[in-house]
Amino acid sequence: MTRTAYENIKTIGYYIGKIVIAFGLLMLIPMVTAVVSAEWNVVLYFLIGLAVAVIVGYFLIILSTPCQKKLNWSQGMIVASLTWIVTMMVGALPYWLSGNWLTFLDACFDTMSGFTTTGLTLVQDMDHLSDGINMWRLLLTYLGGQGIIVLALIILPRTMSGVFTLYIGEAKDVKLLPNVVNTAKAIWGISLAYLVIGSAALMLAGIWLGMQPFRALLHGIWIFMSAWSTGGFAPMSQSILYYHSLLYEVITIIIFIIGSFNFALHYSIWTGNRKEIYKNIESVSFLITSTILIVLATAELAKTGVYTNAAALFRKGYYQMISGHTTTGFMTIYARQFIHEWGSLAMIAIIIAMLFGASASSTAGGFKGIRIGIVVKSIIQDIKRLMAPQSAITIERFHFIRTQILEVDYARSAMLIIIAYLVLFATGTVANVLYGYPLLDSIFESASVTGNVGLSAGLTSVSMPAGLKILYIFMMWIARLEFMSVLVLFGFILKGASKTWQKN
Amino acid sequence: MAKKLIVVILGLVFSTLTFVAPVLAVTVDSVTMIEQAKEYDKKIIIYEGEVIGDVMRRGTFAWVNVSDGSNAMGIWLSITDAAKIQYRGGYHYKGDTIRVTGVFHRACPEHGGDMDIHGERVEILKLGVKRSIALDNKYIYLSIILSFLACIFAYVGKKRQ
Numbered sequence: 001m002t003r004t005a006y007e008n009i010k011t012i013g014y015y016i017g018k019i020v021i022a023f024g025l026l027m028l029i030p031m032v033t034a035v036v037s038a039e040w041n042v043v044l045y046f047l048i049g050l051a052v053a054v055i056v057g058y059f060l061i062i063l064s065t066p067c068q069k070k071l072n073w074s075q076g077m078i079v080a081s082l083t084w085i086v087t088m089m090v091g092a093l094p095y096w097l098s099g100n101w102l103t104f105l106d107a108c109f110d111t112m113s114g115f116t117t118t119g120l121t122l123v124q125d126m127d128h129l130s131d132g133i134n135m136w137r138l139l140l141t142y143l144g145g146q147g148i149i150v151l152a153l154i155i156l157p158r159t160m161s162g163v164f165t166l167y168i169g170e171a172k173d174v175k176l177l178p179n180v181v182n183t184a185k186a187i188w189g190i191s192l193a194y195l196v197i198g199s200a201a202l203m204l205a206g207i208w209l210g211m212q213p214f215r216a217l218l219h220g221i222w223i224f225m226s227a228w229s230t231g232g233f234a235p236m237s238q239s240i241l242y243y244h245s246l247l248y249e250v251i252t253i254i255i256f257i258i259g260s261f262n263f264a265l266h267y268s269i270w271t272g273n274r275k276e277i278y279k280n281i282e283s284v285s286f287l288i289t290s291t292i293l294i295v296l297a298t299a300e301l302a303k304t305g306v307y308t309n310a311a312a313l314f315r316k317g318y319y320q321m322i323s324g325h326t327t328t329g330f331m332t333i334y335a336r337q338f339i340h341e342w343g344s345l346a347m348i349a350i351i352i353a354m355l356f357g358a359s360a361s362s363t364a365g366g367f368k369g370i371r372i373g374i375v376v377k378s379i380i381q382d383i384k385r386l387m388a389p390q391s392a393i394t395i396e397r398f399h400f401i402r403t404q405i406l407e408v409d410y411a412r413s414a415m416l417i418i419i420a421y422l423v424l425f426a427t428g429t430v431a432n433v434l435y436g437y438p439l440l441d442s443i444f445e446s447a448s449v450t451g452n453v454g455l456s457a458g459l460t461s462v463s464m465p466a467g468l469k470i471l472y473i474f475m476m477w478i479a480r481l482e483f484m485s486v487l488v489l490f491g492f493i494l495k496g497a498s499k500t501w502q503k504n
Numbered sequence: 505m506a507k508k509l510i511v512v513i514l515g516l517v518f519s520t521l522t523f524v525a526p527v528l529a530v531t532v533d534s535v536t537m538i539e540q541a542k543e544y545d546k547k548i549i550i551y552e553g554e555v556i557g558d559v560m561r562r563g564t565f566a567w568v569n570v571s572d573g574s575n576a577m578g579i580w581l582s583i584t585d586a587a588k589i590q591y592r593g594g595y596h597y598k599g600d601t602i603r604v605t606g607v608f609h610r611a612c613p614e615h616g617g618d619m620d621i622h623g624e625r626v627e628i629l630k631l632g633v634k635r636s637i638a639l640d641n642k643y644i645y646l647s648i649i650l651s652f653l654a655c656i657f658a659y660v661g662k663k664r665q
Contacts (some may be wrong), residue, residue, distance in 0.1 A: 055654050058654075335537060
C-alpha cells in the first residue's frame with residue numbers, strides 16, 4: 001500500500017470513528033425510554049450497543065491518529081458513504097439482541113431501511129415490541145431523514161474540517177447559510193420545531209381517539225418522526241390503519257407533505273419568503289405530477305368498484321398515492337390489497353409516484369421534483385428551439401429559490417441521475433423476477449426500494465432470500481446517497497485493488 | 505290478524521337467523537381474508553386472535569385490533585363487548601385471545617374503506633397474562649465488560665488525540 005493510500009485510510013478512519021461515537025451516544029434516548037417503560041433487558045441492549053459504538057469509534061481513532069485532519073473531496077465522499085454502513089451495523093445491535101429480528105442481516109436490513117427513510121421491515125411480532133426498541137426504530141428514521149452526517153456536523157463541529165464534502169456526500173447540496181455547520185443547525189432547528197408541533201397534534205388526536213395519554217404521546221412522537229422523515233415505519237403492524245381515524249390520516253398527510261419539501265424551501269418560508277412555495281420548481285412539479293397520478297389512480301379504483309362511496313375512494317386512493325409520491329410509505333390498506341384490488345392503472349400510477357419521489361435536499365427519496373422539472377423544461381426548450389427560426393436563441397428559466405437560466409449542464413446531470421435510478425430500479429426488478437417473484441410484485445417492490453418509499457406488495461418478508469435482502473440494503477443505501485459518494489467509494493476500492501494487483 | 509301473523513313470522517325468521525348465522529359462519533384467518541376479500545365481503549365470519557394495543561372508544565362503539573399472528577384486523581365492537589377485554593397485548597402483556605363473530609368488510613363504507621369486521625358477538629377464549637421478562641444475566645455481564653472496555657478505549661483514544 002502506498003503512503004498516500006495509507007494516509008487516506010487513516011483520515012477516513014478518524015472521521016468515521018468520530019461519527020460512530022456521536023451516533024452511539026444517541027442510544028441514550030431509547031435507553032431512557034426503556035427505563036421509563038420499565039423494560040430492563042432493553043436498557044441492557046442499548047448499553048451494549050452504546051459500548052460497542054464507543055469501542056469501534058475510539059478503536060478507529062486510535063488506529064488513525066496521527067492523521068491529516070483536513071478532508072479532501074474523495075475522502076469526504078468515502079466517509080459519507082462508509083459511515084452509513086458502519087453505523088448500520090452498530091445500530092442493528094440492539095435490534096438483534098432484542099430477538100425480534102431473526103438474523104443479524106434482518107436487523108441490518110431494518111437499520112438501513114430506517115436510515116434511508118425507506119420503511120420496509122423484517123421485524124417479527126411488531127405488535128409486542130418494547131417502547132425502547134420502537135423509539136430506536138423511529139429515531140433512526142428521523143436521524144436518517146435529516147442525515148447522519150448533518151447531525152454529526154453539529155455535535156462535532158470544532159474537530160472537523162473540510163466538512164462540506166461530507167455534507168454533499170450525504171446528498172444534501174443546499175446551503176441555507178454561508179457556513180455548512182450553521183446550515184446543519186438550521187436543518188435540525190426546522191426539524192425540531194416541527195417535531196414539537198407535530199407530536200403535540202398527534203398526541204392530542206391520539207387521546208381523542210381513546211388512547212392513554214402516555215401511549216398517545218409516544219405514538220405522537222414516533223409517527224411524527226416517521227412522517228416528517230417520509231420514513232414509513234410505524235409502531236404497530238397495521239401502519240396508520242391501526243388508528244382507524246380520518247383525523248390521524250389528515251395530520252400525517254400534512255406532516256409528510258411538509259417533510260418532503262426541500263430544506264431550502266422551508267428556510268425560505270421561515271425567513272418570510274412565503275411566495276416561494278408557489279414559484280418553486282419542486283413544489284410546482286410535485287403538484288402537477290401528484291394531481292395527474294391521483295386522478296389516474298382514482299379513476300382506476302372507481303372502475304374496480306372496491307370502494308363503494310366517494311369518501312372511501314378518495315381516502316384510500318389519495319392516502320396511498322401521496323404516501324408513495326412523498327416516499328413515506330405509510331399505509332391504510334394491507335400490502336396484498338395493492339395486488340388484488342388496485343387494478344393495473346392504479347398500480348402503474350403508484351409505481352411512477354414512488355419513482356418520482358419528492359424534493360431534493362429533503363427527507364424524501366426518488367428522482368426528485370427538481371430533476372423532473374428540469375428535464376421537462378429542457379424538453380420544452382428543445383421543442384421551442386426546433387420550432388423557432390435558426391437564428392433565434394431560446395432561453396428557458398426555472399425558479400428554485402431564485403430564478404435561474406436552464407443550462408445544458410443542469411439538464412444533463414438531472415438526466416444522468418434519473419438514468420442511474422432507472423438502472424437501479426431495473427436491477428431490482430430483474431433480481432426479484434430471477435428469485436421467482438411475479439412481475440407486478442417485483443416491479444412494485446423494486447420501485448419502492450429505489451425510491452426509498454416503503455410501500456410493499458408483500459414481497460418484503462423475513463422469508464425472502466438472503467441475496468435479495470443484501471441487494472435491497474445496497475439499493476436503499478445507494479439510492480438515498482444519490483449514487484455519487486458510493487461510486488467514489490467503489491472507485492477508491494477498485495483503485496486500491498488494482499494497485500495491489502499490479503504490485504504482485 | 506294477517507298483519508300480526510306476518511310480524512310473528514318475520515320475528516321468528518329474524519331470531520332464527522340471528523342464532524343460526526353464527527353457527528353457519530366459518531372461521532377465517534387474516535391471510536385468507538386479505539387474499540380472498542371479495543369472496544368473504546359482507547359475510548358473517550368468525551375470527552380469532554389476540555387483542556393488541558389500545559381499545560379506542562368512539563361513542564357507544566370501540567375499535568379493537570386483533571392479531572392472529574399473521575396480520576392484525578380492526579374490529580368494530582359495542583363498548584359492552586369491548587369492556588369484556590381485560591388484557592391488551594404489548595411488550596409487558598400477552599393480550600386476551602378472543603373469538604369474534606361478525607360481518608367482514610372488504611372496504612367498509614361506514615369507515616372510510618377500511619378492511620374491518622363489525623363484531624356482533626365476542627367471546628374471551630383465553631385471558632391474557634403479564635409476561636414474565638426476567639433480566640438476562642448474560643446481557644448484564646456482557647454490558648459490564650463492554651462498558652469497562654469502552655471506558656479504556658475512550659481514555660486511550662482521548663490521550664492519543
